[in-house]
Amino acid sequence: MMREKVVKPLQVSSRGALYPPSTYDPACPVGSYWDTTLTDLSWRDPAPLQQEVSCDVAILGGGLTGLSAALHLARDHQIQAHVLEAGALGWGASGRNGGFCSVGASNLPYAWMVKRVGQAETVRYYQDQRQAVEGVLELAEVEGFSVDPQGQGCYVVAHRPRYWRELEADHLIYTQVAGYPAQLLTAEELREQGFNSQENYGALNIGVGFGLNPLKLTQGLAQSARQRGAQLYSCSPLVAWEKIGSWHHWQTPGGTVRARQVIVASNGYTPEALHSSLKGSLLPVLSNILVTRPLTEAEKEAQGWWDPTPLYDTRRLLFYYRLLPDGRLLFGGRGGTRDTPEERRHLQSYMNQQMRRLFPAWKAVEIEHFWNGLACLSRQMHPHIGRSGADPSLWVGLAYHGSGVATAVWAGKVLAQDLAGLQPQISALFRRPLRPFPWPQLRLQYLRLGYLWAQWTEG
Numbered sequence: 489m490m491r492e493k494v495v496k497p498l499q500v501s502s503r504g505a506l507y508p509p510s511t512y513d514p515a516c517p518v519g520s521y522w523d524t525t526l527t528d529l530s531w532r533d534p535a536p537l538q539q540e541v542s543c544d545v546a547i548l549g550g551g552l553t554g555l556s557a558a559l560h561l562a563r564d565h566q567i568q569a570h571v572l573e574a575g576a577l578g579w580g581a582s583g584r585n586g587g588f589c590s591v592g593a594s595n596l597p598y599a600w601m602v603k604r605v606g607q608a609e610t611v612r613y614y615q616d617q618r619q620a621v622e623g624v625l626e627l628a629e630v631e632g633f634s635v636d637p638q639g640q641g642c643y644v645v646a647h648r649p650r651y652w653r654e655l656e657a658d659h660l661i662y663t664q665v666a667g668y669p670a671q672l673l674t675a676e677e678l679r680e681q682g683f684n685s686q687e688n689y690g691a692l693n694i695g696v697g698f699g700l701n702p703l704k705l706t707q708g709l710a711q712s713a714r715q716r717g718a719q720l721y722s723c724s725p726l727v728a729w730e731k732i733g734s735w736h737h738w739q740t741p742g743g744t745v746r747a748r749q750v751i752v753a754s755n756g757y758t759p760e761a762l763h764s765s766l767k768g769s770l771l772p773v774l775s776n777i778l779v780t781r782p783l784t785e786a787e788k789e790a791q792g793w794w795d796p797t798p799l800y801d802t803r804r805l806l807f808y809y810r811l812l813p814d815g816r817l818l819f820g821g822r823g824g825t826r827d828t829p830e831e832r833r834h835l836q837s838y839m840n841q842q843m844r845r846l847f848p849a850w851k852a853v854e855i856e857h858f859w860n861g862l863a864c865l866s867r868q869m870h871p872h873i874g875r876s877g878a879d880p881s882l883w884v885g886l887a888y889h890g891s892g893v894a895t896a897v898w899a900g901k902v903l904a905q906d907l908a909g910l911q912p913q914i915s916a917l918f919r920r921p922l923r924p925f926p927w928p929q930l931r932l933q934y935l936r937l938g939y940l941w942a943q944w945t946e947g
């Protein structure tokens with residue numbers, strides 16, 4: 489039999505990783521607020537893999553992409569997938585994000601998208617994104633779980649007067665190309681709506697989106713997938729990957745999964761040495777979140793901020809914020825390229841300062857949670873969902889550009905249809921293969937330059 493070695497044995501927090509080992513270590517506590525919103529977390533820790541098993545499909549990563557793929561494979565196509573997760577289910581970005589269920593998984597400007605895939609496929613991209621957002625609520629309803637949805641749409645607020653023009657241009661695209669019920673609001677209208685901050689020069693409500701509890705979404709997917717027959721394993725890091733004939737052999741410390749087809753759903757946590765076709769193509773980026781104690785009605789009134797619809801600003805290095813069901817403020821922002829304890833402390837104090845600058849009435853409000861995690865960018869500035877060019881039995885759902893809550897769940901569904909041979913029609917944008925960054929070892933330097941540029945030009 490042909491014995492083709494795909495990768496040498498690898499460690500999860502492996503060689504060549506862009507961030508320190510602690511960033512990838514599932515034993516390191518995350519400290520996310522979401523962990524405190526569930527009384528029973530036992531669903532996150534199904535037994536690790538302890539044997540040799542064979543199956544049609546194996547999935548790497550127990551986050552939204554992997555769990556959604558497993559659920560859809562089992563429920564819609566009667567294919568029992570086995571999911572390997574290095575930590576607890578949802579340990580990656582899925583269990584610790586901001587819970588913006590929104591569009592925006594491509595960072596490409598509209599005109600560039602048209603240039604790349606044409607007008608029709610660009611329109612289809614916007615339709616796919618809307619379907620992804622709406623699909624989350626439909627799925628939760630059908631499967632009978634709650635995600636604590638909040639708000640109507642998603643606002644983009646101009647953080648300087650000159651960004652109003654950008655919002656006007658985006659408004660035209662969202663209404664006339666995408667067909668979304670997007671609306672422009674002047675600064676005064678936004679204040680009246682219940683969003684009074686120090687950076688308000690008008691806003692665009694994209695008209696599609698809402699806020700949710702991402703850990704409840706992960707839980708819902710995991711429990712539904714399990715009930716339908718998917719096999720989920722926590723604490724089961726893939727440590728070695730071999731291909732023998734048409735079988736992938738995925739080895740963990742406790743066992744091996746043999747599968748004819750595999751899905752890589754590890755997004756920002758993808759080990760650098762995982763597979764040659766992915767090498768140097770992903771750029772994991774840190775995002776940071778703080779959560780205050782619950783604000784009283786009087787405190788919300790004093791700031792003039794009471795609407796729970798999610799909101800982010802027009803910076804490329806953006807801040808995103810929303811009120812949570814128990815009245816806390818969640819305030820997030822991208823930043824950091826080292827993830828050392830010193831950098832985390834610095835970012836915590838910076839975010840704290842920025843939050844208080846935007847919301848002066850809350851300058852004495854205590855912060856109860858601060859954490860970070862890895863989202864994922866690609867060189868082509870949009871996700872890749874589909875078959876890898878290197879091996880027809882290798883599938884990926886990766887690089888959601890910090891907008892993966894809706895898109896990852898949708899990607900899981902699309903991948904399930906792909907593997908079932910249904911050839912789902914999705915925008916060609918998502919099918920374009922990943923390409924390595926030039927001199928991939930310099931990815932973090934590119935990011936630092938990008939951040940400096942953004943801070944300098946956007947204020």
Ligand SMILES: Cc1cc2nc3c(=O)[nH]c(=O)nc-3n(C[C@H](O)[C@H](O)[C@H](O)COP(=O)(O)OP(=O)(O)OC[C@H]3O[C@@H](n4cnc5c(N)ncnc54)[C@H](O)[C@@H]3O)c2cc1C
Pocket residue numbers: 499500514548549550551552553554572573574575577578579580581582583584585586587588589590724725726727753754755756757758759774775776777820859860861862863864885886888889890891892893894895896
């Ligand atoms: C702080 C933060 C805030 C965010 N806020 C938002 C938001 O508000 N809205 C939005 O749309 N998106 C947001 N995102 C992005 C979104 O969370 C992600 O795009 C999405 O969760 C990706 O899901 P995933 O399942 O593909 O990957 P992840 O959830 O990252 O899961 C990948 C999993 O793969 C596992 N893994 C890696 N290597 C191995 C291995 N060798 N063996 C076994 N398992 C392995 C990891 O342990 C991890 O659990 C945010 C991201 C972060 C970090």
